Amino acid sequence: MPTTIIEPFRIHSVEPIRMTTAEERRAALVAAGWNLFALRGEDVLIDLLTDSGTGAMSSEQWAGIQRGDESYAGSPSWFRFEAAVRTLFPYRHVIPTHQGRAAERILLGALAGPGSVVPNNTHFDTTRANTEATGAEAVDLVIPEGLEPALDHPFKGDMDVERLDALLTARRPDVPCVIVTVTNNSGGGQPVSLANLREVRAVCDRHGVPLFLDACRFAENAWFIREREPGQQDRDVADIVRDMAACAHGMTMSAKKDGLANIGGWLAVDDDELAERCRTQLILTEGFPTYGGLAGRDLDAIAQGLREVVDHDYLRYRVRSTAYVAEGIARAGVPVLKPAGGHAVYLDARALLPHVPPLEYPGQALATALYEAGGIRSCEIGTVMFGRRPDGSEHPAPLELVRLAIPRRTYTQSHMDYVVEVVAEVAADAERLRGLRITSEPPALRHFTARFEPLGGPARD
């Protein structure tokens, strides 16, 4: 029997890639202040900046776009969206938002404030920013294995239940909620087991604190549970998702990830009073509760995406094709975070560039080198993203990673073979790479808009 796992789709329309030279890319880097977020998309050959909203929609999703009904209130698209969400996440209240961070802002704005502390396995950047924007403290409690890039472990996204219990014992009145991120994006796209979710819920129940899922990659997480957790092998992924949902009191979601859509998100909760407060905020900044910040057609695209994302053939291809990239890069001797995540491959920039200190941003040095060498846009997840505290001080992040995020259903195997080749080529010359310094930065979420300058040294002169 053939063992090659093929893309379970054919290509239906194509977008040309504009070829560029290394000289053109170097000029683009200078103009962008060495920040890959400041590049023009057309100057990128393979765009692995993010898997957020960058995937290809299916023909049925495009049909949904046509079906979209733009009634301001009570649109049929809304009812299709709500039903699709509640099939997987049967919470009492579903509140649509324009993307995940709006759901986070509304939920954390309703729950957290100065003096409070919000535990998460690992806060994603927008989750951390939205927590800190309320005046609260964001605490990461991933298991110790989750911070060891080279260590293989089936559920590196699990939360450290003992530390959670200790935090809740010491500071219960200050903790408005606990959040578990599935999969753990900032910790390498690593899954959280059902067993861990159930233990976290038990601790939350003992202390009377609500638990929320940051569920952006719920389907990939459920597929890992099916593949790796004892007793889960023969189950339908949709059932595993419902089991994950049952562990929590609500969720935030970016439909730009496992919603398979280009925009959208939602907040869902069981608590009637909390839902009421969230809807009041929603109307102020997002829109009426049956559309949030979305067009009716977006709601239909998401509803269809939620049906497709739990398809086993899709998930098998998705997770296998990401592992294929990680294996190729590891074979070339480049340190990658193990095991491969669901949506991304993470290069360990600290291990590859031991001569670049954290405050000279080894991840940024590697990411800009990948762009210059091969037009690949990746994303630093390290001290640029997480090194600046709200008080303005700077500290090394726990990990210096470069994330190659893989858009859903978008690139082919030869695109990925090219990526592996470029990474291997840059890594072969790693000792020539130099760090950077920041020349300007905003007070929060600096990685999006900071500007850099390469530090002196043979490679960058």
Ligand SMILES: *Cc1c(COP(=O)(O)O)cnc(C)c1O
């Ligand atoms: C993308 C993401 C978010 C934020 O969602 P947006 O749609 O980008 O606003 C929150 N948490 C995690 C884990 C994410 O990956």
